[in-house]
Amino acid sequence: MWSVAVRTLHHPEDAADVVQEALVAAYRRAATFRGEASVRTWLHRILVNACIDRLRHERRRDTVSLREVEPRDRRRDVAADVVTRLSVADALATLPAPQRVAVVLVDVQGWPLGEVAEILEVPVGTVKSRCARGRVRLGALLGHLREEER
Amino acid sequence: MTDPRQPSVDLLADLDAGLLDPTTAARVRAAAARDPRAAAVLDGLAATRADLGALADPPVPGHVAARWDAALAAEARPPEGAPPGAARGTAAGTGARAGPGGGAVTGIRGPDDHERALRGGPPHGAPRGVRPDGVPHPGRAWRSRQQRRRPVPRRLRPALVATAVLAAAVVGGVLAAPPEPAPLSLDGVDLATAGLSVRGDFDVGELADPARRSGCLRAVAPPEVAPDAPLLGGRDVVLDGRPGVLLLLATGRLGHLHVVVVAPGCGPEGGTLLQAQTIGR
Numbered sequence: 001m002w003s004v005a006v007r008t009l010h011h012p013e014d015a016a017d018v019v020q021e022a023l024v025a026a027y028r029r030a031a032t033f034r035g036e037a038s039v040r041t042w043l044h045r046i047l048v049n050a051c052i053d054r055l056r057h058e059r060r061r062d063t064v065s066l067r068e069v070e071p072r073d074r075r076r077d078v079a080a081d082v083v084t085r086l087s088v089a090d091a092l093a094t095l096p097a098p099q100r101v102a103v104v105l106v107d108v109q110g111w112p113l114g115e116v117a118e119i120l121e122v123p124v125g126t127v128k129s130r131c132a133r134g135r136v137r138l139g140a141l142l143g144h145l146r147e148e149e150r
Numbered sequence: 151m152t153d154p155r156q157p158s159v160d161l162l163a164d165l166d167a168g169l170l171d172p173t174t175a176a177r178v179r180a181a182a183a184r185d186p187r188a189a190a191v192l193d194g195l196a197a198t199r200a201d202l203g204a205l206a207d208p209p210v211p212g213h214v215a216a217r218w219d220a221a222l223a224a225e226a227r228p229p230e231g232a233p234p235g236a237a238r239g240t241a242a243g244t245g246a247r248a249g250p251g252g253g254a255v256t257g258i259r260g261p262d263d264h265e266r267a268l269r270g271g272p273p274h275g276a277p278r279g280v281r282p283d284g285v286p287h288p289g290r291a292w293r294s295r296q297q298r299r300r301p302v303p304r305r306l307r308p309a310l311v312a313t314a315v316l317a318a319a320v321v322g323g324v325l326a327a328p329p330e331p332a333p334l335s336l337d338g339v340d341l342a343t344a345g346l347s348v349r350g351d352f353d354v355g356e357l358a359d360p361a362r363r364s365g366c367l368r369a370v371a372p373p374e375v376a377p378d379a380p381l382l383g384g385r386d387v388v389l390d391g392r393p394g395v396l397l398l399l400a401t402g403r404l405g406h407l408h409v410v411v412v413a414p415g416c417g418p419e420g421g422t423l424l425q426a427q428t429i430g431r
Contacts, residue, residue, distance in 0.1 A: 002207075002208065002210045002214075003207040003208060006208050007205070012211070012214075016211075016214040016217065016218075019214075019218065020217060020218050020221050023218055023221065023222060024221055024222065024225055027222055027225045028225065088201050088202060088205055089205065092202075103202065107199050107202035107203060108202050108203065108205050110203065125169060128164075128167040128168055128169045129164075129167070129169060131167050132160070132163040132164050132166065132167035132169060133160075133163070135163055135166070135167070135195050135198050135199065136159055136160065136163045136195070138198050138201075138202070139194045139195055139197070139198040142197075142198060142201055144193075144194035144195070144197040144198045144201075145159065145191060145194040145195070145198075146190075146194075
């Protein structure tokens with residue numbers, strides 16, 4: 001949950017608040033859990049909704065303007081790799097909330113598409129579409145998709 | 151739709167995401183095979199996914215974990231004047247309030263706010279690790295991340311499981327923290343504290359097998375512990391110099407957990423109970 005919140009909100013304090021909020025909410029609602037989804041799915045649905053609410057209402061995202069992030073050349077050395085790792089997190093923060101959440105759950109966390117669809121309460125195709133659009137944007141920011149290819 | 155003979159980046163991304171119907175996907179894939187630009191885009195998308203999959207899970211800062219523990223502990227405490235066994239947190243939600251650990255418990259606005267989060271969703275789709283078009287996700291890191299996910303059992307007395315998992319999740323770190331490889335020494339450590347610090351590990355060796363675990367618990371018969379009590383965590387420990395396996399088990403009662411330590415090798419054929427304690431109110 002921490003990882004999902006940090007990657008989605010890109011702000012540790014917000015992430016800590018939202019995870020706590022989700023845990024307390026889930027605790028209070030535990031008696032209503034009916035087992036239609038796994039506990040993991042149920043918990044993360046609460047968490048993801050809390051993250052999205054936070055993004056929409058508080059607008060405390062530590063965003064990076066697209067103009068401030070230049071596409072990188074592909075680099076192979078270790079030092080550059082570390083830089084790339086950092087930039088992946090920054091690049092994620094530039095995605096619109098629906099794309100960001102989908103990419104975090106599918107590509108970063110490695111969750112099955114069906115479970116992500118269940119968490120987000122959207123069809124699997126919508127999850128795929130959000131991931132596809134998000135990857136194109138991230139690919140450009142990370143230097144994997146060059147301008148002439150787009 | 152874009153001409154599949156010169157697929158656009160978006161169309162290639164749709165292909166990469168398994169979004170196209172089989173006929174269109176085959177056509178776009180064939181076109182991409184003849185088009186170096188398209189091949190570069192697909193490579194770029196795969197590299198992007200690999201970068202995302204290689205992102206490490208950030209560690210949970212200690213003060214944050216403590217804050218969550220305190221918040222849930224506060225939920226489990228009965229309000230003043232409540233009858234014994236009444237937990238504060240199971241009542242309807244209240245407004246935002248300060249957490250006892252110093253952090254703010256924000257945004258708890260009441261049951262209605264969470265109804266949306268608790269509604270059911272569509273059934274599962276693609277199998278894990280394979281896109282719906284049957285193409286495995288590229289990226290070694292992504293696959294290894296997939297492989298190390300722990301399965302979560304379904305339909306085990308749902309409300310009980312949810313409550314118990316929540317109770318143990320934060321203290322046990324199911325939610326975040328990585329397991330520690332070395333046995334945990336319990337010397338000088340209160341068993342309750344140790345039980346609550348198993349960090350959600352399920353590295354309990356053969357006792358991960360429910361049949362063996364229930365056989366073990368039946369054999370050693372720790373007081374008040376049901377042999378089929380759900381396992382919430384556990385790990386290898388050293389207790390008074392003796393190796394053991396600590397099990398954190400649900401009791402079925404809010405705020406109560408069993409901590410049981412048995413000697414290695416415990417099973418239906420027998421075992422040794424090293425220590426047992428029920429923690430909570």
